[in-house]
Amino acid sequence: MTFGLACCAVEMMHLSAPRYDQDRLGTFFRASPRQSDVMIVAGTLTNKMAPALRQVYDQMPEPRWVISMGSCANGGGYYHYSYSVVRGVDRVAPVDIYIPGCPPTAEALMYGMLQLKRKIRNTRSARMWYRK
Secondary structure, three states, X not given: OEEEOOOHHHHHHHHHOOOOOHHHHOOOOOOOHHHOOEEEEEOXXXXXXXXXXXXXXXXXXXXXXXXEEOXXXXXXXXHOOOOOEOOOHHHOOOOOEEEOOOOOOHHHHHXXXXXXXXXHHOOHHHHXXXXX
């Protein structure tokens, strides 16, 4: 599930292009939160958009993970001192992977997704249904 709010969303699109081809890693963008396991939040999150992000997060099935992409999503970025900006996505939804940069490159996003795959593989919830 992509939640692109600013220029970092362009790097997300870059990752799905033929040069990086995220599909070969088994990662596909989905338009519906009910079909998604991971939400990538990219860009500045405003106070007005925060309830919508939380609603989309709540609609995702368990287990679910969140990737915070870019300095704006991680901590407010350039707009940190603005009255209308949430200072980090982790104030609205629990974040599993932080990807730094302004904007982070497609390689950084791919590395973050591989780190999340490693984290998922090592969790108990990922191993449970294999052993039943």
